[in-house]
Amino acid sequence: MRYVLKKTATTLATLLVVSLLLFVAFQLISGDPATHILGTGATPERLAALRAELGLDQPLPARYLMWLTAFARGDAGVSYVYHQSVSSLLSAKVPVTFALAAMSFVLMCAIGLPMGIACAKHAGSPIDRAVMVANQIIMAIPPFFAGILISWAFGMGLHLFTPGGYVSYETSVPRFLGYLVFPAVAIALPRAAQLAKLLRGSLLEEAGKNYARTAYSRGNNTNGVLYGHLLKNAFLPALTFLGMSLGTMLAGSLVVERVFNIPGISSILLASIGNRDYPVVLATVMLIAVFIIFVNLLVDILYKVLDPRIDEE
Amino acid sequence: MHGDSVIADAPILQIRNLRLEFHDHGHPEVAVEDLSLTLHRGEILGVVGESGSGKSMTALAIAGLLNRHALDCGGEILFDGVDLLHCGRSTLRHYQGDEISMIFQEPMTSLDPLQRIGMQVEEALRIHHKELSAAERKEAAIRAMGAAGLAEPEQVYGMYPHELSGGMRQRVMIAAATVSRPQILIADEPTTALDVTTQAQIIALLRQINAEDGTAIVFISHDLSLVRQLCHRVIVMRRGVAVEMGTSDEVFLNPRHAYTQSLVDAIPKVVL
Ligand SMILES: Nc1ncnc2c1ncn2[C@@H]1O[C@H](COP(=O)(O)OP(=O)(O)OP(=O)(O)O)[C@@H](O)[C@H]1O
Ligand SMILES: [Mg+2]
Numbered sequence: 001m002r003y004v005l006k007k008t009a010t011t012l013a014t015l016l017v018v019s020l021l022l023f024v025a026f027q028l029i030s031g032d033p034a035t036h037i038l039g040t041g042a043t044p045e046r047l048a049a050l051r052a053e054l055g056l057d058q059p060l061p062a063r064y065l066m067w068l069t070a071f072a073r074g075d076a077g078v079s080y081v082y083h084q085s086v087s088s089l090l091s092a093k094v095p096v097t098f099a100l101a102a103m104s105f106v107l108m109c110a111i112g113l114p115m116g117i118a119c120a121k122h123a124g125s126p127i128d129r130a131v132m133v134a135n136q137i138i139m140a141i142p143p144f145f146a147g148i149l150i151s152w153a154f155g156m157g158l159h160l161f162t163p164g165g166y167v168s169y170e171t172s173v174p175r176f177l178g179y180l181v182f183p184a185v186a187i188a189l190p191r192a193a194q195l196a197k198l199l200r201g202s203l204l205e206e207a208g209k210n211y212a213r214t215a216y217s218r219g220n221n222t223n224g225v226l227y228g229h230l231l232k233n234a235f236l237p238a239l240t241f242l243g244m245s246l247g248t249m250l251a252g253s254l255v256v257e258r259v260f261n262i263p264g265i266s267s268i269l270l271a272s273i274g275n276r277d278y279p280v281v282l283a284t285v286m287l288i289a290v291f292i293i294f295v296n297l298l299v300d301i302l303y304k305v306l307d308p309r310i311d312e313e
Numbered sequence: 314m315h316g317d318s319v320i321a322d323a324p325i326l327q328i329r330n331l332r333l334e335f336h337d338h339g340h341p342e343v344a345v346e347d348l349s350l351t352l353h354r355g356e357i358l359g360v361v362g363e364s365g366s367g368k369s370m371t372a373l374a375i376a377g378l379l380n381r382h383a384l385d386c387g388g389e390i391l392f393d394g395v396d397l398l399h400c401g402r403s404t405l406r407h408y409q410g411d412e413i414s415m416i417f418q419e420p421m422t423s424l425d426p427l428q429r430i431g432m433q434v435e436e437a438l439r440i441h442h443k444e445l446s447a448a449e450r451k452e453a454a455i456r457a458m459g460a461a462g463l464a465e466p467e468q469v470y471g472m473y474p475h476e477l478s479g480g481m482r483q484r485v486m487i488a489a490a491t492v493s494r495p496q497i498l499i500a501d502e503p504t505t506a507l508d509v510t511t512q513a514q515i516i517a518l519l520r521q522i523n524a525e526d527g528t529a530i531v532f533i534s535h536d537l538s539l540v541r542q543l544c545h546r547v548i549v550m551r552r553g554v555a556v557e558m559g560t561s562d563e564v565f566l567n568p569r570h571a572y573t574q575s576l577v578d579a580i581p582k583v584v585l
Contacts, residue, residue, distance in 0.1 A: 210422040217376055218410035218489070219440045221402075228436075229425045307427060308473040 003304050011297040018289050019071075022282060023064050030278035032056075036080040076283035081275045086283045089268060094287065095169065097257065097264035101249040103180050104187035108245060112192035116199025120234075121226065123204055132200075135193040143252040147186035147259035154182055164261045183260040187252035191245050198241055202234035209233075236307060243299035247292045325392070325496055325529050326352040326375065332387035333370050333379070333553075341385075344370040346553030348388075352497065355527040357519070359544030359561070361537055361576065366550040368533045372501045374398060375531065376415040377405040392497075410437035414490035418502040420483035424474040431470035434458060434489040441493055453492055461488035462518055480511035484518070491522055498522065499531045504539070516543055537580045541565050549573045 034050040035042070051057050055066055070076070076086035119128045141149075154160045161182055169176040206212060207230055215225040257266035265284055272280035304310050333345040345367040352358050360368050373379050375390060377397055390397040392413070395404060414437070417423045424433055434454040438445055445453070451470070458466035461484040474482060483503060490498055500519065504512035520543060522528050534540050540547060541561055548558040549570065557570045568574045 210417060210419050211425045213378060214417070214423045214486070214489075215425070215436070216378055216409070217415045218437045219406045219408075220410075220436075221406060224440070229428065232427050233425070309426060309475045 003310070004301055007297055007300045007304075011293055014293050015290065018293065019068055019286060020064060022286055022289065023067055024060075026278050026282045027060065027063075030276070033080065033278070036276070036278075037078075037083075071283070071286065076286075077279040079272075079277050079280050081272070081277045081280075086279050089280060090265060090283060090287075093263060093265045093268060096262060097250070097253050097266065098291075099169070099177070100180050100184060100187070100253040100257065100262065100264060101246065103177065103184040104191075104249040104252060105242075105246055107181075107184050107188035108192045108195060108249070109242070111188060112195030113199060115192070115196035116203065117226070117231070119196060119200040120203035120207070121222065123200070128200075132197065135197055138193040139190050139197075141190055142255075143187045143190065144255045144259055146189055147183060147256045150182050150186050151259060166260070166262055168263075179260075180262070183253075183256045183262060186256050186259070187249055191248060191252075195238065195241060195245070199234060199238050202237045203230055206230045206233045232306065236303070239299055239302055239306070243295050246295045247288075250288060250291065323354045324351045325354045327391040328371070328375075328388070329391070330388035331371065331374060331390065331398070332385075333367070333374060334385040334387075335383060336385055337383040343553055344384075345374070348550070348553065348555055350548055350555060350558065352529050352531060353546075354496075355523065355529055356545045357523050357530045357532055357543055359540035359547040360531060360533045360550060361535070361540055361547060362550030364535075365552075367553040368550055369501055371550075372415065372499045372531060372533055375497070376413055376499050377409050378415070407441075410490075410495070411441040411493050412495050413497045413499070414493075414495040415499040415501070416483070416486045416490050416503050418505050420479050420486055420503075420506060423486055424482055426474050428473075429470070430458075430472050430474065430477070430485055431455075434470075434485060434492055436489065437493045454488070457488040457492040458485070460522075461485070461491070462514065463488065480507055480514070483507060483511075483515055487515070487518060487522070491526070491528065494526055495528060497529050497531065499533075501533045502535065503532075505535070512539075519543065537565070537576060541580070549576065 030036075032047075032051075033054060034047045034056060038046060038050060055063060058066070067077075074087050076090075078084065079086055079089055082089060115131060119131050122128050155162065161179060166179050167175040203226070207225075212225055212230060215229045220228060253264060254266040254269065256262075257264040258270075268280060269284050271277070272284070328348055328350045331345050331348040333343070335342040335344060348367070348371060350358075360371070362368055370379070374386075375397065379386070386398050388398065392408065395408075397405060397408070424430075431451065431454055434457060435450045438450045438453060442450075455466045455470055458469060463469050463481060463484050469477070469481070469485070474485075477485065483506075487503075498519075503519070504515050507515065516539060519530055519532065523530050532540065532544055544561050546558065546560050547564045548555045549564065549572065550556070551572050557564060557568065557573045564573060565577055565580075568577050
């Protein structure tokens, strides 16, 4: 319990530091928001009035606190370009991106874990070797290219789905998820191949350890040794990889959304970067940072749950 | 101490012309050349011999832990009318951990680091005695742990391996190996990794298990004085063959083979 509290405290501290760095960085690069909003032709009086309204006349620490507390409440300011609140711009899109990332993650586990186990179990067999060669190839395919291939093969070739026929989750959740399956596969495949390889290697390493021999000496069959002892031990090195994968899945989602015309945060993020619409960019980056930092906390807690050797210090 | 009176003549395990040869490195490597021996019911058989003489390979062969894919196996290991060297995997598993158990040289790494001690001690019962309830298994495990000299077995039951010393882990290994009261216990250098005091305690424990349960023990060691103290009979191995076998007295007081003589000469005289 002390371990969890300590990790949570570290996480919150990390969040504060990251948010401060992001805030300061965006202050430095974004220049004067009032000029952005009113344009360069605005009179000095109107600019001063808007600055006061936005709190820009306050010192930096005060502005940071205002921004942070507002962000925590879900208020990330107003877009320079669309002149509406950032939260209303993002609220419909964020769930789409996160759903795609989450589905990719689940698919990665559903493909990678059983494949790693099967390959370790039949290590050295022709099937194992074939899968490992295929893995090597799949690992090298970037998600956007896999997306294009899948869209072409399953969409235009086999007509299993309609490219561009996106259905909003507000219309129908099952059809929304159905549309996400193919893009999710494109994101998940390379990571699943890596996961399979990692788990296979980790399992084989554990199988060579003394406790595995002990487990056999008690009359376990292969599955008994594998599922009763090796898997949990072999899973520990995979856990860090799984945690990092969530970040990768998010990045993959941003790219693959473009290929499959999915209205996630990708399009607005790219547009906002192009338009120098800093409030939108800052909010999006901040969201991703918060997500990744919390995933790390979750991984740390899972380590503690799985491994009794991690001390309470 | 019961001593030699425990030895009955009934053989419980017979090894005939055991030959184990590795074939996975291109050039063949003979681990055991031609070994025949008999283990009697309730006896402690010492196996000594220089490094690489094939002691561990023989032990693993009896315990059914050889990687058969990497080996050419010749001869037979008869237990209960079954040839353990060539029988099917499931027949082998039927005996492993129930009739034939093994403890190893490395107590620090022989336990699953992520599983509680109790689960590991009970494992043989979970596999072989499904008729037992969870409570009965726990009771048997705690009894075995107490018998193996673990103070407060109820507490150790819920602990993890990293919380125990090497000596305690070896006691846990012994408890797990004896929980189903096997007929044969194979101990491959079980005290090599332990300090002298703990070593003496483990030896006393093995003697006690042999005396009380009549468990036959194959005791492999480099320490001839330990073998002399503990074992009823001894075989001396060299380069994959048994060069000498007999009762401890015969072998140690009156070695016939020059190699045995050289081993015996190396023991401090006070022990003999
Ligand atoms: N995996 C292997 N591949 C090839 N040869 C092996 C392998 N394992 C063992 N051997 C050989 O088998 C022979 C017997 O080894 P074994 O481990 O039984 O010796 P030992 O008597 O137990 O020695 P020690 O006293 O050092 O434990 C050795 O010569 C060794 O080189
Ligand atoms: Mg050895």
